[in-house]
Structure formats: C-alpha cells, structure tokens
Amino acid sequence: MKKKIACVLVVLAASLLAIWLPTNAQNADDAAIRATIENYFKGHATGNGEHFKKAFHPEAKLWWVRDGQAAQLTSAEYIARASGKPPADEAQRKRSIARVDITGNAAVVKVILDYPNTRFTDYMSMLKTGGEWKIVNKTYVSEPKTAGAK
Numbered sequence: 001m002k003k004k005i006a007c008v009l010v011v012l013a014a015s016l017l018a019i020w021l022p023t024n025a026q027n028a029d030d031a032a033i034r035a036t037i038e039n040y041f042k043g044h045a046t047g048n049g050e051h052f053k054k055a056f057h058p059e060a061k062l063w064w065v066r067d068g069q070a071a072q073l074t075s076a077e078y079i080a081r082a083s084g085k086p087p088a089d090e091a092q093r094k095r096s097i098a099r100v101d102i103t104g105n106a107a108v109v110k111v112i113l114d115y116p117n118t119r120f121t122d123y124m125s126m127l128k129t130g131g132e133w134k135i136v137n138k139t140y141v142s143e144p145k146t147a148g149a150k
Contacts, residue, residue: 029102029133033126036133037109040124041095044113049082057127057134064140075135092116107133119143 036055043051052075060075087093092115099110105128113120125137 029107029128030100032128033100033102033107033109033133034097036126036135037097037111037124040111040135043079043082044095045086045090045093047083047085047087049079049084052079052082055135056138057129057136060134060136060138062138062140064142089116105129117145119145 039051040055043049043055056075056079058075062073062075062078064071094112094114096112096114097109098112099108101108107126107128109122109124109126111120111122111124113122120140120142122138122140124135125139126133127136128134
C-alpha cells in the first residue's frame with residue numbers, strides 16, 4: 001500500500017513539474033518579449049534610437065503598404081530616422097501590447113500605437129537568439145483618425 005501511495009505521489013509530482021516547467025519558461029519568455037517591446041516603445045517616446053537598437057535585430061526589416069505597393073526599410077534605416085527628442089504630442093500617445101503568441105524560440109506580437117491623429121497596428125515577428133528576443137520583422141498598417149475620433 002505504501003508503495004502504491006509513493007508511486008502515485010511520484011507520478012503526481014512529475015505531472016505537476018511537467019506542467020510547471022514549460023509554463024515557467026513560457027512566462028519568462030513572455031516577460032523578455034515584453035521587455036524588448038518596451039524598448040521599442042521607449043524609442044518612440046523619447047526619439048532615442050538606442051532604444052530601437054535594443055529591440056531590433058540588425059538584419060530586421062519593416063514592411064507596409066504605400067499606394068497599393070509593398071514598401072520596406074531596414075532596421076538601420078528606421079533607427080536612423082529617430083529624431084533624438086520626444087514627439088510634441090507624447091502626452092497624448094498610447095502604446096500597448098495586444099497579443100503575444102510564443103512557440104519555442106519564435107513569437108508574434110501585436111502592438112497598438114494609438115496617436116492623436118493615427119492608429120498604428122504593428123505585427124512583430126520575433127526570434128530568441130543568443131538568449132535574447134529581438135524583432136526580426138515588423139509589418140504595420142496606419143489608419144488615420146477622423147476628426148473627433150478617439
């Protein structure tokens with residue numbers, strides 16, 4: 001009887017550990033991804049390109065549609081556009097993470113940049129390399145707001 005109880009306890013402990021370990025790793029990755037996106041947000045808030053450098057992989061690309069055609073920048077070109085100062089309307093800008101989806105060392109993050117005149121939706125493809133999560137691809141859409149819209 002004692003062996004049965006011990007066996008059940010070992011199986012139960014192993015089952016709980018099997019559930020806890022991946023969940024704990026997932027939570028750590030989620031937190032690391034969010035920290036990377038926070039650097040991206042800081043880049044926008046401060047105009048400091050160093051924050052963007054912490055977020056983007058050096059080979060990252062940014063994609064959007066302009067006049068019905070795909071357009072792109074490298075992350076270096078994007079970072080070079082940083083103004084070095086906060087936007088004049090920074091107090092009215094809101095940034096949030098809408099969704100994080102992680103599988104192994106790959107993730108997709110949906111980001112909302114809600115600015116006074118425009119709402120941007122960014123889809124960030126991210127990879128974990130060298131123990132760090134980096135944005136390797138950004139695809140985005142901008143939607144102008146109509147007067148009086150929030």
